[in-house]
Amino acid sequence: MTAVVEETAPGTGHGSTAAERDHTPIVITLRIRRFNPETDAEPYWQDFKVEADPTERILTAMMKIKAEQDGSLTFRRSCAHGICGSDAMRINGRNRLACKTLVKDLDMAKPITVEAIKGLKLEKDLVVDMDPFMQAYKDVMPFLITSGNEPTRERLQSPEDRERFDDTTKCILCAACTTSCPVFWSDGQYFGPAAIVNAHRFIFDSRDEGAEERLEILNEKEGVWRCRTTFNCTEACPRGIEVTKAIQEVKRALIFRRV
Amino acid sequence: MSATIENAPKIHGGGPSIESPRSKRSPRSTKTNFELYGWLFMRLSGVLLVVLVLGHLLIQLVLDGGVSKIGFAFVAGRWASPFWQSWDLIMLWLAELHGVNGLRTIINDYAERDQTRFWLKALLYTSALIVLFLGTLVIFTFDPNIGN
Known part of the structure; x- marks a missing residue:
């Protein structure tokens, strides 16, 4: 059940058709939102033409630009395989991971826009200040809270109990959900979907005893009640987490005071 | 060894609350x-409101000749009954508070x-108070003989 929901059909790999295996490189245009705080007053768009295999990822094309055309292009990336959560960006107007977005899944004939995620302070090119995001994450106490002595063996749990929060364990803290949320855009005070998802992961864990405290935190003015169920977060999540559903489950737990 | 463990300070003594080591909670607590x-x-x-407003619209605009029947006599007749007085009063308060809360968010x-x-909310709450006061006043102090 930890598998990630993917929109793309399982066509790649051994069973792929001839068309999908066509690795003829094509020239694509990446229209990147650039910003250098030392020289620019405002961000601006810059076009880069780069040769790419349609089955390559946007991240590969960006690394190619950085290596061959403009070394000053700044973006975060670490594992480059969709698990570290570093390279969330707004590609063609949607928050995605650059390392999980294939060129062929976008309109290759038109320029592909790449910009920083919204709602967090822009520092340079595609790098934003993640501190407010991480602070909201810390505020929900994303660690196991228990009382009494440590048990001498593992803390066991039934598969049913585990299933309750399975979906929210998948979060990689890439901020794609929080920075797609219009409520978060407005003043950045809202906890945001990612923090609520990570609170959900512990609130509904039968081994944890801090649910009451976490619910109290999310009951505050900037907590779950600011959610407008626009589903932007669910749509943006590169891990396929049903974010809005998790937020609704926290709301229900608050109303009925029962986890 | 067991004595040492028993005498050791209880880390989790006071229940599940744990103070986070370095980071302070963001100052946004409201606790209500x-x-x-x-x-x-x-x-x-x-x-x-779905029931109240749709019922209201049906009675006022569709049944018994529609909008043309509405006049002083029609309103006076309706408000002679405590049922329609309460209907309109509940509808007034619910609709106003529903709208105010929506605009607040x-x-x-x-x-x-x-x-x-601050100023937008001040304007909103003032207007709500005026509407609620006037509406309630009219429903309770309506005089059907004022036309005579």
Whole structure:
């Protein structure tokens, strides 16, 4: 059940058709939102033409630009395989991971826009200040809270109990959900979907005893009640987490005071 | 060895609360259920308003010759009955508070400066007070003989 929901059909790999295996490189245009705080007053768009295999990822094309055309292009990336959560960006107007977005899944004939995620302070090119995001994450106490002595063996749990929060364990803290949320855009005070998802992961864990405290935190003015169920977060999540559903489950737990 | 363990300070002694080592909680604590009740009120009043408003529109605009029948006599006749008085009173309060709460959340979402937020809310609450006061006053003090 930890598998990630993917929109793309399982066509790649051994069973792929001839068309999908066509690795003829094509020239694509990446229209990147650039910003250098030392020289620019405002961000601006810059076009880069780069040769790419349609089955390559946007991240590969960006690394190619950085290596061959403009070394000053700044973006975060670490594992480059969709698990570290570093390279969330707004590609063609949607928050995605650059390392999980294939060129062929976008309109290759038109320029592909790449910009920083919204709602967090822009520092340079595609790098934003993640501190407010991480602070909201810390505020929900994303660690196991228990009382009494440590048990001498593992803390066991039934598969049913585990299933309750399975979906929210998948979060990689890439901020794609929080920075797609219009409520978060407005003043950045809202906890945001990612923090609520990570609170959900512990609130509904039968081994944890801090649910009451976490619910109290999310009951505050900037907590779950600011959610407008626009589903932007669910749509943006590169891990396929049903974010809005998790937020609704926290709301229900608050109303009925029962986890 | 067991004595040492028993004498050791109890780390988790006071229940599940743990102070986080370095980071301070962001200062946004409110500690009330206000937002919860606000959210619940929107859902419950919404359901009631569907019945009240649609019923109101049906009676006023569709049944018995439609809008042309509405006159002083029609209103006086309706408000002679406590049932229609309560209907209109409940509808007035629910609709006004529902609208005010909706606009309050919209102001919270869209007004970026604290000053803007304060003045927009001041305007909103003042207008709500006037509407609720006037509406309630009319329903309770309506004099059917005023036309004579």
